[in-house]
Amino acid sequence: MEFIRTNIPDVVLCKPKIYTDDRGYFFESFKKEALENFIGAKISFCQDNEAKSSKGVLRGLHYQLSPMSQSKLVRVIKGKVLDIAVDIRKNSPTYGKHVALELSEHNKFQLFVPKGFAHGYVVLDEDTIFSYKVDNYYAAALDRGIKFDDEVLGIDWKLPTEDLIISEKDKNQPTFNKAEIFD
Template sequence: MKFENTPLKDCFILTPQVYPDHRGIFLESYHKKKFNEITGLDLEFVQDNQSVSKKGVLRGLHFQSGGFAQAKLVRVIYGEVLDVVVDLRPDSPTFKESYSIILSDQNQHQLFIPQGFAHGFITLSETSVFSYKCDRFYYPGSESGIIYNDPDLAIDWKFTEDELILSEKDTKLPTLKELFS
């Protein structure tokens, strides 16, 4: 498994070894011991989630707050997405900074997102199957987010406003300034 740092503190890219042959491919998407050795972390992932989205679906930017904050290991099983994270940890040197990466079934990249980050993605391909492991259970009372088009973040989602497909909830999230005021 290959490990790469991102510009955001404690957030990194993992790329598993892929074994192709005439039948297709095989890869080990997660191995606790190898993950712990490579990252220096000892996390216990307790919940796996999966979503299926069509082109232009934007999910995010979401996070859980307080004692329910989640670390995530995300990947794309099928298709291609633009994955975006924002560091919301006030004591971090990369506080309020964002990072984006293309995750796909072709590059097999996985993104580790530490606790205290907002996370979102948009499907670039016709369909995507997105999977993520979480180190804490989902708790609706701690759910929060940042509006996808926050002017201070200026995220390029690769689609025009009228091409985006959003949930009603995601259109009503606060800005970063509102969140930290």
């Protein structure tokens, strides 16, 4: 596995070594020790989540407040997404900046999104299956979000707004400047 720091160094692109032959392919999708060594911190994923969505579905931007904040390791099993991680750590030099990367069944890339980031994605292919590991359980009382089309963040979701399928919850999230953010 190759690890590459993105324009926000704490967000890490994970590129697996894929072995292919006439039978198909094989790759290691997660190797705890290697990721921990690269990021310089211990991780303890406790839950795997999976979502199936059609083209145009936008999920996010979501996060949880401390003490239930979550690091995530996200990937696409089938299809393609544009994955977004927004730095919401007030004391960070990249506060309010974001990483946008395409994850797909073909490139098999994964993205490590640490605590202190809002996360979201938009589905670019039909019948996409998105999978992710988290290092803390869901806590409804600490669940927060930021409006996907916030002008301060200026995220290009790569699809026209009228083509997006968004939950009422995500449509009604606060703007970045009004969101309850990490200190």
